[in-house]
Amino acid sequence: MKSSKATDKEWTFLETVARAAFANPFGETRDDLDIAISGAAPDSSADEILHAVVTRIEVKLQSLRDRGVADLRNLDGHRREVMRRVCLFHVFHRYVDHFDELIKTQLKEGDKHCRVPFARHVLGELTAFGIGDQDAVRMFAVFYQLRRAFYFIKNGLVGTSPSMKTLRRHLWDCVFTHDIRWFEAGLWDKMEEFSILLLGETGTGKGAAAAAIGRSGFIPFDVARNAFTESFTRNFVSINLSQYSEGVLESELFGHKKGAFTGAVDNHEGLFSRCAPHGVIFLDEIGDVSIPVQIKLLQVLQERIFFPVGSHEARRFSGRIVAATNRSLDEMLESGKFRDDLYYRLCSDVITLPPLRVRLKEDPQELDNLLGVLLSRLAGEMPGREKHLVKRILKRDLGRHYAWPGNVRELEQAIKRIILTGRYQGMKREEPKQDAAARLAQEIVEGAMNAEELLSAYCSSLYASFGTYEEVARRTRLDRRTVKKYVEMGKVSPSLDGRGTLFGNCSIQTGRCLES
Numbered sequence: 001m002k003s004s005k006a007t008d009k010e011w012t013f014l015e016t017v018a019r020a021a022f023a024n025p026f027g028e029t030r031d032d033l034d035i036a037i038s039g040a041a042p043d044s045s046a047d048e049i050l051h052a053v054v055t056r057i058e059v060k061l062q063s064l065r066d067r068g069v070a071d072l073r074n075l076d077g078h079r080r081e082v083m084r085r086v087c088l089f090h091v092f093h094r095y096v097d098h099f100d101e102l103i104k105t106q107l108k109e110g111d112k113h114c115r116v117p118f119a120r121h122v123l124g125e126l127t128a129f130g131i132g133d134q135d136a137v138r139m140f141a142v143f144y145q146l147r148r149a150f151y152f153i154k155n156g157l158v159g160t161s162p163s164m165k166t167l168r169r170h171l172w173d174c175v176f177t178h179d180i181r182w183f184e185a186g187l188w189d190k191m192e193e194f195s196i197l198l199l200g201e202t203g204t205g206k207g208a209a210a211a212a213i214g215r216s217g218f219i220p221f222d223v224a225r226n227a228f229t230e231s232f233t234r235n236f237v238s239i240n241l242s243q244y245s246e247g248v249l250e251s252e253l254f255g256h257k258k259g260a261f262t263g264a265v266d267n268h269e270g271l272f273s274r275c276a277p278h279g280v281i282f283l284d285e286i287g288d289v290s291i292p293v294q295i296k297l298l299q300v301l302q303e304r305i306f307f308p309v310g311s312h313e314a315r316r317f318s319g320r321i322v323a324a325t326n327r328s329l330d331e332m333l334e335s336g337k338f339r340d341d342l343y344y345r346l347c348s349d350v351i352t353l354p355p356l357r358v359r360l361k362e363d364p365q366e367l368d369n370l371l372g373v374l375l376s377r378l379a380g381e382m383p384g385r386e387k388h389l390v391k392r393i394l395k396r397d398l399g400r401h402y403a404w405p406g407n408v409r410e411l412e413q414a415i416k417r418i419i420l421t422g423r424y425q426g427m428k429r430e431e432p433k434q435d436a437a438a439r440l441a442q443e444i445v446e447g448a449m450n451a452e453e454l455l456s457a458y459c460s461s462l463y464a465s466f467g468t469y470e471e472v473a474r475r476t477r478l479d480r481r482t483v484k485k486y487v488e489m490g491k492v493s494p495s496l497d498g499r500g501t502l503f504g505n506c507s508i509q510t511g512r513c514l515e516s
């Protein structure tokens with residue numbers, strides 16, 4: 001066997017691979033690194049690029065192994081770490097399909113433990129590169145975590161718009177941190193300390209985002225049982241806090257002791273006791289809970305303990321909390337309905353999910369993409385014909401500027417209604433004036449309006465409140481004809497008119513008549 005050191009050129013290549021190994025797969029850095037490693041043309045498909053990346057690394061590693069220079073036991077310092085990452089990347093990609101199969105099997109089996117027949121092969125390959133036994137077992141668990149995160153973020157939150165790409169990148173960072181070195185240095189076992197707050201309108205996918213984080217937690221691998229210690233299906237539990245009265249809610253969250261209240265005929269385990277050690281509890285509609293429950297949640301977040309109703313025995317909670325609300329937390333904080341201290345404990349990161357209308361504006365392809373995914377979720381793989389039919393009906397019945405107030409959930413229902421009735425007229429409910437104003441403010445924050453739309457929305461809002469073009473002209477210092485033009489435009493404005501007429505028909509909102 002010929003033995004020689006890796007050349008500088010080879011080390012440069014290995015360094016690039018090491019950087020790609022744990023880079024956020026939804027980020028542009030990873031895309032650039034993949035292009036650099038593969039040597040593929042930038043317009044190649046993602047699959048072609050990945051295939052070229054994996055093949056090139058395999059060939060390079062084989063050559064290094066043949067020369068006896070890929071063994072970690074013969075390296076130290078930075079070069080050892082670089083080679084370690086390259087080996088991990090290589091072995092991970094050899095078993096990606098196996099991990100995907102395992103995820104699908106586990107989804108079918110639910111909470112049951114699944115055996116992992118390929119585990120010993122992976123562990124064998126890692127240790128052959130000189131990775132220690134314990135490190136290999138931990139990295140095997142990290143591989144599974146990486147693949148679950150990729151699977152659930154990619155499939156749960158589809159969309160080609162820039163804001164969806166940002167969202168997926170952001171969710172990945174919630175699982176692995178923005179720099180994997182933090183994660184590797186020990187946070188892999190401590191992500192429970194990072195609670196996440198999800199904001200966004202109803203139906204934008206807060207639940208889907210929470211599930212993606214929840215199903216992507218670290219789960220140790222048990223070599224003796226040849227299985228992971230927990231099914232990821234058990235690692236995510238959710239509760240809609242607005243569905244319960246205060247008393248029942250406490251019992252649901254923290255459990256109760258037999259005899260704690262009339263009707264407590266047995267001990268009851270609450271959600272916090274049932275959550276797996278690395279699991280995630282999703283507290284949906286956190287903006288709806290009473291102050292006493294907020295105080296108890298604060299205690300769980302601060303001290304990691306809680307008390308079942310009627311018990312003085314403290315119980316520990318070691319999972320992670322993800323919370324969501326579609327209310328304006330700013331307003332609730334200001335009015336004292338939501339405690340500042342709980343807010344600051346909840347928001348290691350705050351993620352706002354983009355409304356569907358913003359996504360469609362950013363990228364009209366988004367609708368096509370979503371329709372394809374939602375239709376196949378509903379009815380399995382379908383030929384493109386059905387998708388085009390649904391799209392045609394949506395365009396015919398709603399025009400191109402419908403605002404989708406119920407977001408993706410509404411789109412799901414629209415598809416079902418079209419399948420049943422052949423049409424969908426949109427949601428016709430009127431929006432209270434303050435909600436309309438909040439929506440306008442939201443659109444400004446999102447940067448979703450151009451200057452003309454903004455003027456049109458402002459003029460329409462004033463017109464809805466004051467009833468005459470003259471008054472609007474006086475307030476805006478525009479001339480009457482310009483005001484009229486903007487108000488007329490507001491009646492068909494994409495961002496504001498989609499729910500029917502938010503500002504465009506003052507008679508509904510103010511009781512006054514429209515001028516002609």
Ligand SMILES: Nc1ncnc2c1ncn2[C@@H]1O[C@H](COP(=O)(O)OP(=O)(O)OP(=O)(O)O)[C@@H](O)[C@H]1O
Nearest residue numbers: 156157158201202203204205206207208326408409
């Ligand atoms: N980007 C997306 N890609 C695919 N499906 C999505 C996406 N966003 C949302 N959905 C689907 O839309 C439906 C509604 O999403 P979800 O329940 O997560 O919304 P939400 O923001 O939690 O709503 P609410 O505030 O009313 O609880 C779900 O079936 C979800 O899977």
